Amino acid sequence: MSIKRRVVIDTVALINFFHEIFEQGNQLSKEAYSIIQNAFDYDNVVLLSIPSIAFIEIFEKWIDDEEFRAKVVAEVLEPIKRAPNIEIKPIDKEVLENFVLTFNSDISLENHDRIILASAAMLNWDLITIDSKIIEFVKKHQIINSIIS
Numbered sequence: 001m002s003i004k005r006r007v008v009i010d011t012v013a014l015i016n017f018f019h020e021i022f023e024q025g026n027q028l029s030k031e032a033y034s035i036i037q038n039a040f041d042y043d044n045v046v047l048l049s050i051p052s053i054a055f056i057e058i059f060e061k062w063i064d065d066e067e068f069r070a071k072v073v074a075e076v077l078e079p080i081k082r083a084p085n086i087e088i089k090p091i092d093k094e095v096l097e098n099f100v101l102t103f104n105s106d107i108s109l110e111n112h113d114r115i116i117l118a119s120a121a122m123l124n125w126d127l128i129t130i131d132s133k134i135i136e137f138v139k140k141h142q143i144i145n146s147i148i149s
Contacts, residue, residue: 005046007035007148008089008120010129011054011112015062018076022062032128032148039085048086051095051119055088057112091115094122098143107137120144 009017017036019026026033039048055077063069080086089095098118102109109117113134120127121143128148129135135147 005035005038006049006123006125007039007046008049008051008116008123008125008127009036009054010051010116010127010131010134011057012131013128013149014050014054014076015058016130021071021075027130028128029149032130035128035148040079040083042084044085046085048083049089049119049123049125050080050086051089051116052091053112053115089119089123095119098122102137102143105137105141107133107140109133109137117143 013028013032013036015022015024016026016028017033028036035046036048038046058072058076059069063072080088095115095118098121099114101121102114102117113131116129117127117134117137124145126146126148127134127138127144130149135149138144138147
């Protein structure tokens with residue numbers, strides 16, 4: 001079966017997908033949740049790209065003790081690394097070139113979000129996010145095709 005959907009996911013959506021581990025409510029739509037879930041399956045319906053900066057943001061903002069860090073590694077990072085249709089996207093030259101383009105706006109984004117948005121733009125893939133600032137930025141600048149929330 002050929003790949004039907006190629007998407008990038010941001011940090012907030014990743015945390016929402018693993019909402020039980022992060023003890024958060026899930027705010028993702030059924031469509032967004034299903035797309036992410038399909039990336040864990042072996043049927044090759046979805047190719048999911050997670051910018052590596054998302055994990056840096058998680059470990060920077062969410063991890064406050066060794067026990068929780070070990071839980072996130074075991075229950076989030078390891079399953080992602082084993083998933084056949086999920087890649088962890090490094091920050092490369094093309095991402096940095098797109099990152100620079102995200103500064104020409106009156107909409108203030110965190111650098112983590114800029115890199116995630118730059119990754120989606122570089123790949124020319126849709127982005128799964130529920131971050132209102134990213135959604136506003138994309139609506140105004142149309143840097144990527146679409147947002148799935």
